[in-house]
Every structure is written in C-alpha cells, then in structure tokens.
Amino acid sequence: xxxxxxxxxxxxxxxxxxxxxxxxxxxxxxxxxxxxxxxxxxxxxxxxxxxxxxxxxxxxxxxxxxxxxxxxxxxxxxxxxxxxxxxxxxxxxxxxxxxxxxxxxxxxxxxxxxxxxxxxxxxxxxxxxxxxxxxxxxxxxxxxxxxxxxxxxxxxxxxxxxxxxxxxxxxxxxxxxxxxxxxxxxxxxxxxxxxxxxxxxxxxxxxxxxxxxxxxxxxxxxxxxxxxxxxxxxxxxxxxxxxxxxxxxxxxxxxxxxxxxxxxxxxxxxxxxx
Amino acid sequence: xxxxxxxxxxxxxxxxxxxxxxxxxxxxxxxxxxxxxxxxxxxxxxxxxxxxxxxxxxxxxxxxxxxxxxxxxxxxxxxxxxxxxxxxxxxxxxxxxxxxxxxxxxxxxxxxxxxxxxxxxxxxxxxxxxxxxxxxxxxxxxxxxxxxxxxxxxxxxxxxxxxxxxxxxxxxxxxxxxxxxxxxxxxxxxxxxxxxxxxxxxxxxxxxxxxxxxxxxxxxxxxxxxxxxxxxxxxxxxxxxxxxxxxxxxxxxxxxxxxxxxxxxx
Ligand SMILES: Nc1ncnc2c1ncn2[C@@H]1O[C@H](COP(=O)(O)OP(=O)(O)OP(=O)(O)O)[C@@H](O)[C@H]1O
Ligand SMILES: [Mg+2]
Numbered sequence: 143x144x145x146x147x148x149x150x151x152x153x154x155x156x157x158x159x160x161x162x163x164x165x166x167x168x169x170x171x172x173x174x175x176x177x178x179x180x181x182x183x184x185x186x187x188x189x190x191x192x193x194x195x196x197x198x199x200x201x202x203x204x205x206x207x208x209x210x211x212x213x214x215x216x217x218x219x220x221x222x223x224x225x226x227x228x229x230x231x232x233x234x235x236x237x238x239x240x241x242x243x244x245x246x247x248x249x250x251x252x253x254x255x256x257x258x259x260x261x262x263x264x265x266x267x268x269x270x271x272x273x274x275x276x277x278x279x280x281x282x283x284x285x286x287x288x289x290x291x292x293x294x295x296x297x298x299x300x301x302x303x304x305x306x307x308x309x310x311x312x313x314x315x316x317x318x319x320x321x322x323x324x325x326x327x328x329x330x331x332x333x334x335x336x337x338x339x340x341x342x343x344x345x346x347x348x349x350x351x352x353x354x355x356x357x358x359x360x361x362x363x364x365x366x367x368x369x370x371x372x373x374x375x376x377x378x379x380x381x382x383x384x385x386x387x388x389x390x391x392x393x394x395x396x397x398x399x400x401x402x403x404x405x406x407x408x409x410x411x412x413x414x415x416x
Numbered sequence: 417x418x419x420x421x422x423x424x425x426x427x428x429x430x431x432x433x434x435x436x437x438x439x440x441x442x443x444x445x446x447x448x449x450x451x452x453x454x455x456x457x458x459x460x461x462x463x464x465x466x467x468x469x470x471x472x473x474x475x476x477x478x479x480x481x482x483x484x485x486x487x488x489x490x491x492x493x494x495x496x497x498x499x500x501x502x503x504x505x506x507x508x509x510x511x512x513x514x515x516x517x518x519x520x521x522x523x524x525x526x527x528x529x530x531x532x533x534x535x536x537x538x539x540x541x542x543x544x545x546x547x548x549x550x551x552x553x554x555x556x557x558x559x560x561x562x563x564x565x566x567x568x569x570x571x572x573x574x575x576x577x578x579x580x581x582x583x584x585x586x587x588x589x590x591x592x593x594x595x596x597x598x599x600x601x602x603x604x605x606x607x608x609x610x611x612x613x614x615x616x617x618x619x620x621x622x623x624x625x626x627x628x629x630x631x632x633x634x635x636x637x638x639x640x641x642x643x644x645x646x647x648x649x650x651x652x653x654x655x656x657x658x659x660x661x662x663x664x665x666x667x668x669x670x671x672x673x674x675x676x677x678x679x680x681x682x
Contacts, residue, residue, distance in 0.1 A: 208587055226590040236581040242603045242680035255589045255599065283680065309588075 154184040154219060154306050156205065156339060161214035163200050174200045175211075176364035182307060182339050189342045189350035191400060192360030192368075193407035198343045201360075202311050205341060206230050218306060228256055230307050231300035235315040239284035239292050239299075245271065246280040249298045256303075263302075270302045273332055290321040294328065301332070307339040315345070326352060334378055347400065351375075351392045352384060359399045362407035369399055468650040473657065480654050485639075490662065493624055493635040496552050500559030501620040505613055508564045512571025522572070529568065537561040541627050550633055559623035563616040570612025574605040606678050614670045621663060636662075 163175040174197040182188045190198050203209040205216050207223045207230065216223040223230070231252060239248050246267050247254075253263035271277055274294045284292050293313055300308055313329075314322040326349055333340065333353070344350050350357045354373050361368040373392055375383050383389060436444075450470050456462050457469040464472075480486050515522040537558055544554035582604055586596035628637025636659055643652035 206588055208584070226588055228590050230588075232584070232588040234581050234584065236579070238579075238581045238585050240582075240600065240603065242606075242678065251599070252589050255591050255595050 154339065156182040156307050156341070157217045158182075158201070158205065159215050159217060161201065161204055161211045161216065163197065163204065163209070164212045173364035175204075175366075177214075177366050178360075179214075180358055180367055180370065182341055184339055185337045186355045187333055187340045187342065187353055188356045188358060189344055189354040190358045190360060191344060191347060191350050191396065192365065193362045193400070193404045194345075195411075196360045196362050196365040196403075196407070198360060199311050202232070202309050202341060202343055205307075206232055206309050227306075228252060228303055229305050230309055231303045231305050233293070233296045233300050233308070233310040233313040235312040237284070237289065237292050237296075237316070239295050241284050243283075244280065245276060245282050245284070245287070245295055248284065248295050249302055251299055252303045266302055267298070270298045273301065273335060274298045275328060288321070289317050290325045293317065293325055297329065297332065301336060301338070305338050307341060310340065310342045312343050312345065314349070322346075322349075329353065330379055347393055347396045351389060351396065352379060357392075357396060359396065359403075362403050362410070368403070371396055371399075465647075465649065468653055472650050473653050476650050476654050477657075480651060480658075486655075486658070489634055489636050489639045490658070492552070493621075493628065493637060494662070496555050496628075496635065497559060497617070497621045497624045499552070500556045500624065501563055501617045503556070503560045504563035504567050504616050504620060507560075508567025508612075508616065509571050509609070511564075512568045513575060515568075516572055516575040529565070529572075532565045533569070538623070538627060538630075541630065545631060550631070555624055555627050555632065555635075558627050559620045562623040563620040566619060567612050567616040570608055570615070571605075574608035574612070575601075577608065578604055603679070607680075610670075610674050610677065614667070614674075617666065617670065618663075621666070625659065 158178055158180045161175060161178045163173075165172045165174055178197075178201055180188075190201065192198055200209065204211045205223065207216075207226045210224065240251065243251070246264060249267035249270055250258075250263040253266060254260075258266075268277075268280065271280060274297055276291065276294055276298065279287065279291070284295065287295070297313070314325055317325060330353055340353075342350075342353060351373055357371045357373060358367050359369045359371065360366070371392065375386070375388060375392070377383075453467075454470050457464050457467060515525065540561075541554060541558050544557050548554045548557070578601055582600050583596075586600045591599070624635070625637035625640075628635035629641040632638040636655060640652055640655045640659070643649075643655065
C-alpha cells in the first residue's frame, strides 16, 4: 500500500497493485506480466515504454477493465476496477472513428451510449472539438479528414467523457513522423489545458519525455516495471524546453535503460524463431 | 462523374457521351437498344414470328395491362418472391450471425455452405411438387433455398470483416450487447450486408419466375411459358418487358433504401 492509496477517496489516483498476467494458449503458459505496480497520481501524465511484446497493451487493457489480471488488481478511489469504465476511455493505435457518423456524432458516441440527451451531448462534443482544434469540422465524415485529424477525433471522443484517466495505446503509432510530431504537440497543449490523468503507451522515447511527468520503463517478458523516471522539465514544454540539454539528458537516461532490454528481447526472439 | 453500383462494388464511370448527365446517357442507351431491335426486325434480320417489332409490343401493352389476369399473375409472382426473400433474409442473417459466433461449427460446415452455391436447387423442384402439391409452397421453398445462400455468406463475410478496434471500442465504452450491435457493429457491417440482401432478392425473383416457367398454375413465369407454347410471341414479349420493368423497379427501390439506411453514403 502506498501513501496515496491510504487516502484514495480524496484523490482520483489510479493504483496498479501487483498485477500479474499469464496467458494459456495451446497448452503453453506465457507470463506476459510478471509483476507490475505503480500509481498514476491524479492529473499526471504517465508514459509506459518497453520492448515490443513486453505486455504494455496488456497492462493498459487491465487498467481499462477490459482484461482481468491473473492476480493483483487496479484500484481507483479505493475501488477495484473489474469491468470497463466509461470514465477510463481508450484511444487506439488504429483509426477507430466510425465512418458512417459525422465528426460531431463520433465524438458524442460515448455520451450517447451513456444515455446523455442529444442536445447536451452535442453541445459537449462541440466544446471538445474546439479543445482539439477541430472546430468547423463538426459535419465532416472521417474519410474527409487526414489520419492525424481522425486521431484527434478519437482523442476528443475520449475527452468528452470527462475521464478520470485517459488510456492511450500508441495513439500515434500509425501516423507518419511529421504528423506524429504535430499531433504530439497538439496533445501536449490539450493536456496542459485539461490536466486529465493519462496512461500513455509509446515506443518513442522523445515523445515520452516531451509529454510526460513520469515514464515507466518495462522490462522484457516476464516483465516488471524496471524503473520510473520522473521528468522534471518545466511546463509548458515549449521549444526552448524541448531543445534543452536537460531534455536530452532524460532521453539519454531512458535510452540506456531501454537499450539493454530491447537488445536481449531481440536476441530471445531470434532464438525462438530459429 | 457518376457512380455505378454493382452489388456494392462501386466504380466511377465517366459520362460516355461528352458532358451529358448520366441519366440522359442511360436514356440514350435504352433508346439505342430499342432502335436496334426495331431495325433488326424491320430489316428482316430476325423473323417477326420469333421476335416481334417493338412497336407491335407497345401497341399491345395497354391491352395486356388492362386485363385482371396480368395483375393477378404479377401479384402472385411478387408475393412468392417476397415470401421467399423474407424467409431467406431472416434465416440467412440469423444463421450467418450464429455461425460467426461459433467458429468451430462454421469451419465444419464451410464446404457445405460454399458448395450450396454450386447446387442448382431447381432440380429439387419436382420433389417439392410431389411433397407439397401444385401451389406456391414448392416455389417459395425453391426460391428460398436459392436466396438464402448469398445472404448467409455475405452476412458471414460482413461480420468477420468487423474491425477488432471497433469491437474493443464497444467494450471500452461499456456498451450493452444491444448498444454495441445497434451503434457500432451493425452499421459497420451494412456495406456488405445490404448488397447480400439485394442479391438474395434477385435470386429469389429469378428462381420464382424460372420455376413458374416449368410447372405452375399462375404467375408471370407461368404466363410467359404458356404464351410461348401457344406461339403468342407479341404477348410473351410484353410480359417479358413487364418482368424487366418490375425487376428494375425493385433494384432501384433497394438502392434507394440502401441510401436511406447507410448514413455514410449521404
Ligand atoms: N490474448 C492473448 N493470448 C495469448 N497471448 C497473448 C494475448 N495477448 C497478448 N499475448 C501475449 O502477451 C505478451 C504481451 O503482449 P502485448 O500486446 O501486451 O505486448 P506489447 O508490449 O503491447 O507489444 P507491442 O509493443 O508490440 O504492442 C505477448 O507475448 C503476446 O504474445
Ligand atoms: Mg501493444
């Protein structure tokens, strides 16, 4: 039990408590997550980095209540997360906009499912579209938007739920490098405006440092949280901050941590393949 | 630029004749076909005993449309088609959905379902006649069997093409089963589902008329067969043209419905 966990009701902290996840398929047991613990304090931006296949998506699904862990639990406000929660919306790597709906109705989807009356959900969706910089695109269809804009629609659809925590699984993974950087900066601005708790999975160390208050480094399978790096860069993270030696220092620290893990994970995969 | 809809496969065609709107081009095509038909008969290319001139058909049209027999035949064929189609749509979609949820069963049955496409169900019509007697039942059954296969297959394809991300989205929003189906899964399946239903209707109609042609006591197919056997070629062709008009009308109706249902085409 952490100190924050003892006073959970006052804060919307999300506590990952000794989560372990094993998969059994075709008689073989895979330990996806050996043991993961950590706390996302309310209003903090936390990134998870780690080698491919180490269980980042699995951990996010467990936090979201989509997957039940083999043991351990996730708690918010002292309450255990056992099923999907609408205040823990997800943003996915693939385009998840619904092509038959307008941008406005895409953003209002979660509120519609939650039974919010039409006028209210449209008003709220319209407000959020302003926040993500898509005012004026309310009546467009997703196919009329670029990939980066569609991801912003997905972010708006999550934000409109007034999330206790936003879960993002490589949300910019399918975008090209330039778009990715631009949407990343946009997310930084949105987050500094909304200060929602975020758990953000990425492969991109610079992206993690740019956005986060904390970076959790996961080891290769059977994985644990190897280290937590606190990114004490000032906000707003403007160009000066992102070009500072301090920024590069954090990138270097994380790179060193991850390098060894990625290298041995790759060796392991090669061995398994041959 | 206009859009040609071939059972869901949409492709763009450039207006063939200069800058004419597409509908005008279509009228020109029909007029050209009729003219070619007229010239072929008038020029003696085909005997007017086998194929009557279009003008003769046109002259005969009001006479036939004025008879109660024509309308009762049309109503009979249509009712048979609609009954067979309704059953095929309901059972095909349900069975398709069920099989998608039971992948093991689906894998076992797959060769039979695919094989069913190749079976000319019409060969069972005599059996059905013996069992059910002369009436609509054996025709509905035959047409149903023809129509249910494409509906079932497109339903399975449509459901298996659902994006995993969409399913995950539904789960993460804590949708009920009904909400997930109604708001996310069904609309995303419609672009494949609707052409499957359209195909089912076409099959049902073709089977109905075809089977009526063989043995029946009423219906457009039966009438055309009878006129053929009596060498009443003009009347036969009028019935054929009426058939085509009905089929084309239904096709347009389906396209219209598709546009109403599929909000993404708006
Ligand atoms: N449903 C499942 N059944 C069996 N094994 C699974 C399942 N889901 C994930 N795994 C395994 O668990 C491990 C972790 O997978 P996960 O997708 O969480 O990794 P990841 O860190 O998100 O990888 P990536 O960086 O490639 O996205 C992998 O070895 C994967 O093969
Ligand atoms: Mg992943």
